[in-house]
Amino acid sequence: MIAFLSPLFLAGALAAAIPIVLHLFRREPDARVKFAAVSLLRRAPVEHATRRRVQQLLLLALRVSALLLLALAFARPLLTSGAVSASSGVTVVALDTSLSLSAPGQFARAQQLGRDAIRRAPAGDLVGVVTFADAAEVAAAPAADRALATSAVDAASAGVGATRYRAALDAAAGMLEGRRASIVVVTDLQRSGWNEGDRASLPESVRLELADVGEPPPNLAVTSVRASPDRIVATVRNAGPEPRDARVRLDVDGRAAGEAAATIGPHQSAEVTLGGARGASAAVSVEDREGIQADNVRYAVLDNARLPAILVVTASGDLSREGFYVRHALTAAGADGAAYQVEGVGAAQLSTWAPARIDRYPVVIVLSTSGLERGGRALLGAHARQGGGVLLAAGPGVDPGVAADALAGAISIAMPAAADRERDRALAPADARHPVLRRFGPGTLGLVTFRRIATVHGAACSPLARFTTGEAALVECAIGGDAEALRESGGRALVIASDLDNAWNDFPLHTAFVPFLHEAVRYLAGERTRAQEYLVGGVPPDVPGRPGVAERMPSAGGGAPSLVAVNVDPAESDSARLTADEFQAAVTRVDDVTRGEAAVGLREQEDRQHLWQYLIVMMIAMLVLESFVGARTA
Amino acid sequence: MSTSPRERPFLDPAVVARLSTLELKARTIVEGFLSGLHRSPFKGFSVEFAEYRQYMPGDDLSTIDWKVYARSDRHYIKKFEEETNLDCHIMLDVSGSMGYGSREMTKHEYGACLAASLGYLMTRQRDAVGLTAFDERIVAMVPASARPGHLRALLVALDRLPLGRETNLAKPLHQLAESLSKRGMVVLISDLLDDPDRVIRGLKHFQFRGTDVVVFHLLDPDEIDFPFERATRFEDLETSEEVTAVPPVVRPHYLAAMKGLIDRYKRDLGACGIDYHLLSTAEPLEMALLAYLSTRARAL
Numbered sequence: 001m002i003a004f005l006s007p008l009f010l011a012g013a014l015a016a017a018i019p020i021v022l023h024l025f026r027r028e029p030d031a032r033v034k035f036a037a038v039s040l041l042r043r044a045p046v047e048h049a050t051r052r053r054v055q056q057l058l059l060l061a062l063r064v065s066a067l068l069l070l071a072l073a074f075a076r077p078l079l080t081s082g083a084v085s086a087s088s089g090v091t092v093v094a095l096d097t098s099l100s101l102s103a104p105g106q107f108a109r110a111q112q113l114g115r116d117a118i119r120r121a122p123a124g125d126l127v128g129v130v131t132f133a134d135a136a137e138v139a140a141a142p143a144a145d146r147a148l149a150t151s152a153v154d155a156a157s158a159g160v161g162a163t164r165y166r167a168a169l170d171a172a173a174g175m176l177e178g179r180r181a182s183i184v185v186v187t188d189l190q191r192s193g194w195n196e197g198d199r200a201s202l203p204e205s206v207r208l209e210l211a212d213v214g215e216p217p218p219n220l221a222v223t224s225v226r227a228s229p230d231r232i233v234a235t236v237r238n239a240g241p242e243p244r245d246a247r248v249r250l251d252v253d254g255r256a257a258g259e260a261a262a263t264i265g266p267h268q269s270a271e272v273t274l275g276g277a278r279g280a281s282a283a284v285s286v287e288d289r290e291g292i293q294a295d296n297v298r299y300a301v302l303d304n305a306r307l308p309a310i311l312v313v314t315a316s317g318d319l320s321r322e323g324f325y326v327r328h329a330l331t332a333a334g335a336d337g338a339a340y341q342v343e344g345v346g347a348a349q350l351s352t353w354a355p356a357r358i359d360r361y362p363v364v365i366v367l368s369t370s371g372l373e374r375g376g377r378a379l380l381g382a383h384a385r386q387g388g389g390v391l392l393a394a395g396p397g398v399d400p401g402v403a404a405d406a407l408a409g410a411i412s413i414a415m416p417a418a419a420d421r422e423r424d425r426a427l428a429p430a431d432a433r434h435p436v437l438r439r440f441g442p443g444t445l446g447l448v449t450f451r452r453i454a455t456v457h458g459a460a461c462s463p464l465a466r467f468t469t470g471e472a473a474l475v476e477c478a479i480g481g482d483a484e485a486l487r488e489s490g491g492r493a494l495v496i497a498s499d500l501d502n503a504w505n506d507f508p509l510h511t512a513f514v515p516f517l518h519e520a521v522r523y524l525a526g527e528r529t530r531a532q533e534y535l536v537g538g539v540p541p542d543v544p545g546r547p548g549v550a551e552r553m554p555s556a557g558g559g560a561p562s563l564v565a566v567n568v569d570p571a572e573s574d575s576a577r578l579t580a581d582e583f584q585a586a587v588t589r590v591d592d593v594t595r596g597e598a599a600v601g602l603r604e605q606e607d608r609q610h611l612w613q614y615l616i617v618m619m620i621a622m623l624v625l626e627s628f629v630g631a632r633t634a
Numbered sequence: 635m636s637t638s639p640r641e642r643p644f645l646d647p648a649v650v651a652r653l654s655t656l657e658l659k660a661r662t663i664v665e666g667f668l669s670g671l672h673r674s675p676f677k678g679f680s681v682e683f684a685e686y687r688q689y690m691p692g693d694d695l696s697t698i699d700w701k702v703y704a705r706s707d708r709h710y711i712k713k714f715e716e717e718t719n720l721d722c723h724i725m726l727d728v729s730g731s732m733g734y735g736s737r738e739m740t741k742h743e744y745g746a747c748l749a750a751s752l753g754y755l756m757t758r759q760r761d762a763v764g765l766t767a768f769d770e771r772i773v774a775m776v777p778a779s780a781r782p783g784h785l786r787a788l789l790v791a792l793d794r795l796p797l798g799r800e801t802n803l804a805k806p807l808h809q810l811a812e813s814l815s816k817r818g819m820v821v822l823i824s825d826l827l828d829d830p831d832r833v834i835r836g837l838k839h840f841q842f843r844g845t846d847v848v849v850f851h852l853l854d855p856d857e858i859d860f861p862f863e864r865a866t867r868f869e870d871l872e873t874s875e876e877v878t879a880v881p882p883v884v885r886p887h888y889l890a891a892m893k894g895l896i897d898r899y900k901r902d903l904g905a906c907g908i909d910y911h912l913l914s915t916a917e918p919l920e921m922a923l924l925a926y927l928s929t930r931a932r933a934l
Contacts, residue, residue, distance in 0.1 A: 031864050031865070031866040031867070032866070032867045032869065033860075033862070033866050033867070033868050033869070034733075034734065034868075034869045034870075034871050035734060035868040035869065035870065035871065035872075035887075036730075036731035036732075036733075036734040036825060036827055036854070036857060036871050036872075037731075037827055037857050037892065038868050038870035038871075038873075038875060038877055039827065039870070040888055040891040040895070041868055041877050041879055041884060041888055042877060145871070287902055418726070618929075
């Protein structure tokens with residue numbers, strides 16, 4: 001398929017009409033002379049009118065062709081291998097499949113709205129479908145065949161995940177590939193879909209439409225369960241306009257352990273205390289046949305956890321000289337009163353370690369790759385693939401190629417050129433609900449000034465925060481290739497696109513630095529610290545992503561399996577709704593980076609092909625031929 | 635001190651073209667021409683007595699000068715100017731091709747002016763002058779006469795001659811040759827754009843009948859030089875046939891064809907004693923008058 005880098009120049013093809021118009025309307029008739037001695041001319045090789053007309057048409061065709069070729073050359077054509085070109089539009093329907101849509105009748109309405117959106121998409125547009133809850137999935141890639149999109153909508157179903165608009169918009173934006181685009185979000189506009197400070201970024205040119213499914217029906221839900229040695233306290237929410245009598249039941253290890261009743265006012269919550277529970281796990285449920293069913297029960301496990309040790313990789317391994325800020329931040333007591341044990345190692349020294357030695361450290365923080373040889377890179381990659389966490393600070397001590405190798409090729413890093421001008425920018429969360437960022441209020445991280453940054457991106461990475469200039473600031477990558485690999489192995493890495501040593505930014509000098517590192521390490525070490533409760537949207541790979549109590553085997557070494565509770569997000573039981581304006585206001589419009597990236601890709605492709613040069617050569621050939629024929633025609 | 639006709643300034647055809655009437659044109663040309671001819675060698679120019687000649691059997695008895703007979707007892711006949719001069723027939727081609735003209739005068743206008751001037755000159759010489767205009771047939775004819783007032787009739791006829799259609803020189807030539815009962819002189823004014831064989835045959839017919847012939851081959855300068863440059867659609871004045879040509883390409887062929895035609899007439903007509911004069915409409919008419927007088931002197 002042919003695409004054009006500068007399609008506006010195709011308008012220059014209109015110039016081809018000039019010779020045609022001149023030929024048709026302003027052509028100069030041949031000189032016409034009434035002559036006496038025409039009989040003598042007949043003996044000469046005269047030019048007959050028919051032949052002359054053919055020559056004139058040939059001349060016209062040559063001139064028109066030359067102009068067309070010139071316009072084509074200036075439009076910089078290229079042959080694209082994809083099925084579609086960047087010039088066609090795309091409409092993406094983002095269909096909400098979160099728990100709140102599972103209320104009776106809600107999802108059928110959502111499907112109908114989705115089908116309507118597909119039908120209304122502009123003629124010629126490609127249409128794709130994204131389904132979203134905690135995470136977004138591409139149900140139908142953009143295609144001209146709208147039946148595929150409609151089938152995807154028909155096949156979708158509401159699940160138990162929480163609403164996350166940002167995931168939906170990120171996934172939809174990823175399908176645009178720089179094309180003219182519309183995104184239609186089919187949702188019940190649940191307010192909890194945007195967390196405070198949560199922002200999604202969309203290119204400025206993308207049109208965002210909302211298709212409102214409507215308010216959910218009245219609903220009762222158990223939103224939390226707190227267990228203590230002598231009792232269990234459950235919180236029950238009435239998301240309806242009328243007071244409700246709630247009957248709450250407690251099951252411990254599958255056996256009925258108690259019941260309680262409470263009357264809950266409209267749009268209110270009430271705590272219900274149940275008797276002492278002796279056992280490994282508990283389930284608290286409430287009777288509600290009208291509303292959402294999956295939030296009628298909540299599970300809990302009674303157990304404790306512990307904190308891990310952290311390894312910091314620097315050039316020399318001497319944390320008194322390198323990684324000063326990181327060491328002091330982690331050894332300080334966190335919000336939970338715990339401090340981490342921090343150890344340093346030189347990159348070259350790490351290369352000599354045996355694989356079992358690094359297993360002691362659930363999280364490795366890489367501040368420098370200087371001297372990190374192949375063995376060290378392989379060690380880090382294997383560590384991450386086996387469920388370890390890696391925090392990489394893409395600062396001046398990091399070599400992009402070595403770092404990419406250490407993260408098993410999951411990420412690509414480009415360092416700023418030495419000649420690049422320093423430019424101040426701040427950091428803004430793109431996913432304020434992410435565990436690393438959720439504790440930071442709006443603007444907390446915005447006080448940090450980043451003067452120099454690296455460019456980080458990867459196919460299996462998603463941005464958690466962006467700089468105010470649009471580039472990714474903090475990305476989370478699945479080590480091993482893709483989300484499926486992450487689910488299987490648990491390996492994950494956080495990459496911050498600047499340093500953590502007060503070189504390219506003043507982050508270590510801000511109060512947000514310590515909690516940021518604690519949250520990042522806590523998140524990365526999550527696999528090894530064995531949390532006891534997960535929301536369905538945040539379960540580790542070895543825990544089923546459905547509500548209930550599950551057994552979990554230890555990832556390394558021996559030991560007895562532990563229990564984890566998986567619950568639906570209680571925010572889904574909150575019936576508060578957004579207005580369309582509030583929804584739109586939560587979307588940050590950024591420069592059309594993807595379009596720019598697509599354009600850069602097209603430009604590189606065009607540079608390789610150089611079709612315009614062939615067109616210019618053809619145009620010159622046309623002009624030479626035109627001169628030849630023109631001279632003969634005089 | 636005499637001035638040679640070739641040295642004196644002749645009237646430019648462009649000047650002649652601006653004169654109003656054909657009579658005025660003819661008079662201006664001829665009087666101007668004659669004023670330069672001092673001591674003209676041509677006979678028959680005077681209305682006075684010309685010569686005596688001994689009576690020969692067959693001569694008209696009324697021409698015998700009886701006074702001379704009384705004095706000399708010999709029969710002499712007195713020849714006056716009008717009797718010694720010629721019957722001259724001017725044949726003017728008025729076919730469509732004569733309508734071409736790139737300058738102030740078309741060949742038709744130039745030919746008419748030439749015919750008028752010749753008529754005027756002939757009348758001054760007391761020659762009987764007649765006119766035959768033709769295209770593919772004879773379209774107008776004024777019998778030869780030297781009577782006073784005949785010139786005016788001739789000029790009026792010339793003035794009213796329309797352009798005709800296609801050329802067919804042979805037919806009118808043969809018709810006129812057959813109609814001449816007396817030896818005389820025929821002046822043909824034509825562009826001769828016809829089959830040379832037929833034209834030459836027709837002119838030989840006059841020779842056969844003892845008539846002297848002078849041919850003015852009248853061409854426009856553009857027909858001689860073919861100066862066109864741009865691609866041009868040439869439309870035949872007689873047949874309306876169109877030929878599109880690129881002049882730079884066809885010029886050599888055309889000029890060769892034209893030269894061949896002229897050479898053919900010059901050669902074949904000269905071979906049978908017919909005076910041939912190529913005349914461009916850019917040349918002064920006096921040149922034609924000189925040519926005529928030269929031929930006339932030989933005819934007498």
